[in-house]
Structure formats: structure tokens, C-alpha cells
Amino acid sequence: MDNPAQAAAIRHASSTDDDAPRVEIGGAFQPPKWAEYHAKMASEFPSPFRGTSDPLARQIEKFVGKxxxxxxxKGGPAYLGENAALTYTYPEVKNVRIGQKMGDLDAVLDDVVGLFEGMANWGNPLTMCNVIPQSNTAALIASMLxxxxxANILEGEYAQNVHKAELETAGMIGNLFGWDPVKTGAIYTWGGGGCWTYGLKYGITRSMPHSRTAGVRTDAKVICSQQxxxxxxNASDWLGLGTDNIVHVRTxxxxxxxxxxxxxEILKDFTARKIPVATIVCTMGTTDASAIDPxxxxxxxxxxxxxxxxxxxxVLYADAVVGWSWVYFANYDFAKNPLGFSDRILPVLKRNGExxxxxxxxxxxGIDFHKVGWAPYVSSCFLYKDAEEFESLHRWGGDAYLQVRTPYNPMYYTLEVSRTASGSLAGWATLKYFGMEGMQSILGGILETKYYLxxxxxxxxxxxxxxxDDTGLITLFRAYPEDIDAKAQFHRELTQESSRTDLIKHNALTRAxxxxxxxxxxEGKQIDGKYTxxxxxxxxxxxxxxxxxGADPEAVIYALKAFPMNVFVTPEIMQWAIHCVRAARDAVLAA
Known part of the structure; x- marks a missing residue:
């Protein structure tokens, strides 16, 4: 390097040694300010080498304490920290600038921890709001690595053996579904919406191959249920098919x-009118009703x-992001019942498995490990039965700056190009860690608690x-004023149009x-000394x-929702939930 000052600055910036060599020019040499910043960052980035003092390890140790x-x-509220209120106002929160000086790492991480103040604590047994579980340790660590x-599952060069997690997921789940595992393909993507989008795109491409170059010029249909x-x-809009081409089947x-x-009736009509169908979607486990389409x-x-x-x-696409893991019971020995589930839930497990x-x-x-898989976000996986067909249908050519180094290069047929391996590692680690009996046990255990409630x-x-009649993990129920026979009243509201006014009134009570x-x-309110x-x-x-x-938007059933999704929920917690619901009802009616 011709400029000795520049060389010395770079050497200094690349070193964490206070005795880094310097060059004197006209007296004394001081490294430029950028080199000071550079050196500080080099001392705080994860170390690339074994045996050195690793800033990441030090910070993780401190971070775990935070x-x-x-x-x-134990027995605390269902949120993190001391206060569940929002600490900002919207949209004023966006009126902010990037600091001129470099930040302090400890202070920034303290700020990160502060953002989680008031967030729901998914592992707390009091948390039962939705299908959002606490993540298992194997998946968390795999994802973090x-x-x-x-690791980028763009193509083999940037993931090397890590992309085996995606390939082995395809094989393990393919086997579980009864598909040929070697012919099965898998793409970890951005969520259940990503899976839906892939399923619709598969149908558009297979039914209208010319659409890849000419665009969608035919009103092909996507058929799904009312549920x-x-x-x-989102999927029909972003893919250019248009929401007018969604056709709903009654439920x-x-x-x-x-x-x-x-x-x-719908298919017969389309056949007579020569209207093509791109994708039919079966929902295999709806979020609230746990409905599984035939x-x-x-x-x-x-x-x-x-x-x-x-x-x-x-294309027949199964949206199984919620219900997929019931397939673990497809071949369970219900006669011997090796895991010892109660007689109360055995028929439910059998029905779900079948x-x-x-x-x-x-x-x-489409499946979500971050739903009924107890893995961190985002670990959604789109699986397809015929990898050769799907991948060839969606394949584009190579790129000058990317080289094929391994047999697996999904960049040529995926919607995303850069794809983190965190989701595939989380899903893969969960499959390896839980095994068949682990998954059966966690599902069955929570189902026992659900039916207790x-x-x-x-x-x-x-x-x-x-x-x-639903067989999922959720309990939906209504609370009426104490002088009303709830079961008789609900039956009238459900079946008799003459009770529509009562239905709407008690829907409002349910919401309140x-x-x-x-x-x-x-608020962190306590009743009888315990949190709600x-x-x-x-x-x-x-x-x-x-x-x-569905012509009458008000003639629908509102319900309170208890969705116990973690291993810490107990029958005692379910009893407490009932007590708190009744207290809330009384407070609403008193007001």
C-alpha cells in the first residue's frame, strides 16, 4: 500500500490490541476517527475465531440476566416487566432521527429489553388468548445459531450443510403425510400467508403456464370455504388474480x-361454462372452530x-397451519394407548388423526411450526408432493454473480431469494427433539386441559x-346473566330467528x-390476590x-376464547379463568 498512514490506520482499525503498530508522519500519527469507530466495532462484533474473548458470549450472558x-x-401477571401499558404515542413515535455518534452497546441492548416491557408472556399459564405458544429450547437455539x-438458503454456497434442515424437513413430514419422502419438497417461508400464496401460485402456474410470461389474463378461480x-x-390480490375470483363454498x-x-354444484357449473380453477383450498383446522375440511x-x-x-x-392445497400436527395421531395405537391418555380424549385424538x-x-x-409446533417465528413450511413438478414449473435461469456449488439451489424457483435458515432450523430441530411421542404427549396433554375446561x-x-363438537385445543364459550339458563338461551339464539335480538344483545355482552x-x-388487576x-x-x-x-352480518356467534397453548397450564388455571370471567361479567352488568 503506497500510503503508510492509511495502512497503519487500517491495521489499527482491524486490531483490538492497544499496541497496534502506528506510523509517524511529521511527528506523531493519530488514526483517523473512522478507525477508532472501526476498532470499537471490531471489539464488539462476534469473534470469528475459537478461544478468543467473544463479545457475543459476554453479552448473551448479561442479556440472559436482563x-x-x-x-x-411465580404467580405473576401474564405480561413481561412491571407495566403492560404502551410507552409511546402513535404516530408521534416516528418523529425520531438516527444519532450522530455511535451508540453504546450495553445501552442499546438495555433499550431492546425495554421494548419487551408489557409484552405478553407466552409461557405464562395465564396466557390463553390465541394459537401462540412458547417456543421450545431446541428450536430457539437452532434458530439463534x-x-x-x-446461513442463507439462497443456494448451497451460502448455506452448505445447513440447508439439509430444509431437505430433511421435507423427508420427515413427507413420510408423516404418507408421501414419497424423496419426491417431497419443502420451502420455509414468511408465514401462513406465504404458504397460502405459494399454494395459489402453484395452481396459477400449473393451470395456466403461459401466465409466467404473459401474466394472468384469465379469470381462473380459487375456491375455498367460508371459514x-x-x-x-392478500394472496389473490398480490398475485394479480384478484379477489373477485375467490369463490366460497358453504360450510x-x-x-x-x-x-x-x-x-x-360450483365445479359442475364451471365445467359447463369452461371456467378453469387454479387452486382449491381445504382448511385443515380453522383458528377458532378447529374445522377440518373433508x-x-x-x-x-x-x-x-x-x-x-x-x-x-x-392444485389441491391444504391450509393446515393450525391443524397439521394432529397427523401425529394418524397411526397411534389407540387400543394399547401407550401414552396413557384418558378415555375422555382418546376418541377426539382418534378422530383428529383420521x-x-x-x-x-x-x-x-402449509404448516406452521410457530403455531402447533412450539417453535419461534417465523417457521412456516410450504410442502409439495411432487418436487420435480413444482420446481420445474417455477424455475428461472441462473445469475452471473451466483454459482451452483451444491445439488440444492432453491433460488431458482422460490418467491424469496435471500431466505434465512432460522425457520428451517427451528422446524427441523423441533421434529428431531419432540419425535413422535413428544409431539403426541404435548398435544394430548393440552387437549386434556382443554376438555377439563x-x-x-x-x-x-x-x-x-x-x-x-370441535376437537381442537380451543374452548369457546358464552357467559350469560346469572338468572338465565345459558344452554337453553344459546340454543334459541343459534336456531331461532325470533331470538335474533337476544343473540345480538348477548354478543355485545360477550364482547364487553x-x-x-x-x-x-x-392493568395488572388482581382478584382475591391473584392476577387475571x-x-x-x-x-x-x-x-x-x-x-x-351469511347474508345477515349480525346473526353470528360471538364467544369468549380460551386457547391454552403451553405446557404450564393446569386445571387450577382453568378454574381461575372461569372465576375471572364471571367477575368480568358482573362488572360489565353493574356498569
Missing amino acids: LDQLRPE SQVFS AHFVQL DVATNQMDTAHLE IREVRELMDRYPNPEGYGKA QLKEIMYADAV ADLVNTQSDMVCVNS IGDQLYAWYR PYMSFSTGFRKAEYNRE
């Missing part, structure tokens, strides 16, 4: 399952009513469980109870029986 201070004492070493997730709007008012007789029957109807000549086959066993009929499946609700004269419980949770639970409510998980077509 995290522990966020957690409450990807962040340390920046399908709202991400249907059974009791089970919330897709009505296959109505589906056949996917084998849907496959039979698709085969009976193929797309018109000139179009490829429609329904999810039919997932083998799907062309592609459901049965407890039904012993209360002023409460009624409104999803007794849910809002009161949420306010108490945020973090629960939620559904504003229409099913329609009244006289409103099957």
Missing part, C-alpha cells in the same frame, strides 16, 4: 366444514370435474360451551366481557343456523 428480570415471579452465522383464512384476500353450520355438495372428498370431486381443455390441472390422515390427498400443504364450563348454569378481561390483564388471565374472544366463529348464507 431477560430473567422481565419475567414475573442461524442468526449468528447468517378459510382472510389471507385469501356446515354445526361443524364449519366445507359442504362438498355445494362444492360439486379433503379426500374434495380430491374425488376435482378428479370428476377437471379443468377444461387447454388448461392444466388445478381426519388429518387424508392430508395425503393434497398436492401441497369445556366440561367445567358446561357444569355452570350461566355459561355454555359453544364448540363442544372480553374487553373487560383484556383491560384487567393490561389473558384471554380473547371471537366475533363470529360460526353463523346462526338460519343465517347459513
Whole structure:
């Protein structure tokens, strides 16, 4: 290097040694300011070498202590820290600038910890608001390792052996579904919405291959049930198919399952009018009602009513992000019951396993490890039965600055290019850690608690469980004024249009109870010396029986929601939840 001052500055900046060599020019040499910053950063970035003092290890050790201070004492509130209130106002919070000087690492990390003040504590047994579990340790550490070493499943060169996690996920889940594991493909993506988008794109491309170059110029349809997730709007919008091309199949008012007789009417009509279908979506476990669509029957109807000549086959996509793990019970020995589940839940486990066993009929499946997989965000996985077909349909050519170094290079057919390996490592580690019996045990254990609550609700004269036929982990129920026979009143509201006014009135009560419980949770309110639970409510998980077509937006069923998703929930917590619901109801009625 011709400039000795520049060389010395670079040497100094690259060294954490106070005795780094310097060059004298015209007296004394002081390194430029950038080199001082550079040296400070080099002392605080993770060390690339073994045996050195690692700033990351030091900070993690300190950070763990700070995290522990966020957690409450046993019996504490369902949020982290001391105060659950928001510490900012919107939109004024955005009126901020980047600091001129370099920040202090400890101070920045203190600020990070501060952001978690008041956040829900998903591992607290009082937390039962939604399908959001605490993450398991194996998945957390595996995911974190990807962040340390920046594994990118762009192509093999930037992930090397790490991308085996995605490949082995395809094999393990493919085996679980009854697919050929070697032919199965998997893409970890940005969430259940990403899986839905991939499923719809697969259908668009297979039914209309010309759309890749000419664009979507045909009003092909995407068919899903009335209970399908709202991400249907996002996917059809962003992919250019348009939300007008979503076609909804009626659902059974009791089970919330897709009505296959109505589906056949739709397919028969499209066949007669030569209208192609891109994708049919079966929801294999809705968030609130836990409904599982009859996917084998849907496959039979698709085969009976193929797309018109000139179009490829429609894709059958299973949106199983919530219900996927029930497939672990597809081949459980219910006669011997080796894990010792109670007689109360054995038939439920058997039914769930039998329904999810039919997932083998799907062309592609979306699953979330960060839902009923107890893994960190984001660990959603889009699986497809025929990897050769899917990957060749969506493949583009190479790029001058990227080289093929291994057999696995998904950059050529994925929507994302740069993809962190954190999700694939989290999912893969969960599969390896839980095994079959671990997953069966955690699912069955929580189901035992769920049915304890459901049965407890039904012993209360002023409460009624409104999803007794559902077989998921959620309990939905309504609380009425104490002088009302809840079960008789709910039956009238569900079945008789003459009780519509009462239905709307008690929907409002249900919502008010849910809002009161949420306010108490945020306030850190204690009842009889104990904190209130973090629960939620559904504003229409099913329609009244006289409103099957959904023409009346108010003739729907509101329900309080208890979604126990962690291993620390106990029957005692369920009893406490009932007590707090009743207290919230009384407070609402008194007001």
C-alpha cells in the first residue's frame, strides 16, 4: 500500500490490541476517527475465531440476566416487566432521527429489553388468548445459531450443510403425510400467508403456464370455504388474480366444514361454462372452530370435474397451519394407548388423526411450526408432493454473480431469494427433539386441559360451551346473566330467528366481557390476590343456523376464547379463568 498512514490506520482499525503498530508522519500519527469507530466495532462484533474473548458470549450472558428480570415471579401477571401499558404515542413515535455518534452497546441492548416491557408472556399459564405458544429450547437455539452465522438458503454456497434442515424437513413430514419422502419438497417461508400464496401460485402456474410470461389474463378461480383464512384476500390480490375470483363454498353450520355438495354444484357449473380453477383450498383446522375440511372428498370431486381443455390441472392445497400436527395421531395405537391418555380424549385424538390422515390427498400443504409446533417465528413450511413438478414449473435461469456449488439451489424457483435458515432450523430441530411421542404427549396433554375446561364450563348454569363438537385445543364459550339458563338461551339464539335480538344483545355482552378481561390483564388487576388471565374472544366463529348464507352480518356467534397453548397450564388455571370471567361479567352488568 503506497500510503503508510492509511495502512497503519487500517491495521489499527482491524486490531483490538492497544499496541497496534502506528506510523509517524511529521511527528506523531493519530488514526483517523473512522478507525477508532472501526476498532470499537471490531471489539464488539462476534469473534470469528475459537478461544478468543467473544463479545457475543459476554453479552448473551448479561442479556440472559436482563431477560430473567422481565419475567414475573411465580404467580405473576401474564405480561413481561412491571407495566403492560404502551410507552409511546402513535404516530408521534416516528418523529425520531438516527444519532450522530455511535451508540453504546450495553445501552442499546438495555433499550431492546425495554421494548419487551408489557409484552405478553407466552409461557405464562395465564396466557390463553390465541394459537401462540412458547417456543421450545431446541428450536430457539437452532434458530439463534442461524442468526449468528447468517446461513442463507439462497443456494448451497451460502448455506452448505445447513440447508439439509430444509431437505430433511421435507423427508420427515413427507413420510408423516404418507408421501414419497424423496419426491417431497419443502420451502420455509414468511408465514401462513406465504404458504397460502405459494399454494395459489402453484395452481396459477400449473393451470395456466403461459401466465409466467404473459401474466394472468384469465379469470381462473380459487375456491375455498367460508371459514378459510382472510389471507385469501392478500394472496389473490398480490398475485394479480384478484379477489373477485375467490369463490366460497358453504360450510356446515354445526361443524364449519366445507359442504362438498355445494362444492360439486360450483365445479359442475364451471365445467359447463369452461371456467378453469387454479387452486382449491381445504382448511385443515380453522383458528377458532378447529374445522377440518373433508379433503379426500374434495380430491374425488376435482378428479370428476377437471379443468377444461387447454388448461392444466388445478392444485389441491391444504391450509393446515393450525391443524397439521394432529397427523401425529394418524397411526397411534389407540387400543394399547401407550401414552396413557384418558378415555375422555382418546376418541377426539382418534378422530383428529383420521381426519388429518387424508392430508395425503393434497398436492401441497402449509404448516406452521410457530403455531402447533412450539417453535419461534417465523417457521412456516410450504410442502409439495411432487418436487420435480413444482420446481420445474417455477424455475428461472441462473445469475452471473451466483454459482451452483451444491445439488440444492432453491433460488431458482422460490418467491424469496435471500431466505434465512432460522425457520428451517427451528422446524427441523423441533421434529428431531419432540419425535413422535413428544409431539403426541404435548398435544394430548393440552387437549386434556382443554376438555377439563369445556366440561367445567358446561357444569355452570350461566355459561355454555359453544364448540363442544370441535376437537381442537380451543374452548369457546358464552357467559350469560346469572338468572338465565345459558344452554337453553344459546340454543334459541343459534336456531331461532325470533331470538335474533337476544343473540345480538348477548354478543355485545360477550364482547364487553372480553374487553373487560383484556383491560384487567393490561392493568395488572388482581382478584382475591391473584392476577387475571389473558384471554380473547371471537366475533363470529360460526353463523346462526338460519343465517347459513351469511347474508345477515349480525346473526353470528360471538364467544369468549380460551386457547391454552403451553405446557404450564393446569386445571387450577382453568378454574381461575372461569372465576375471572364471571367477575368480568358482573362488572360489565353493574356498569
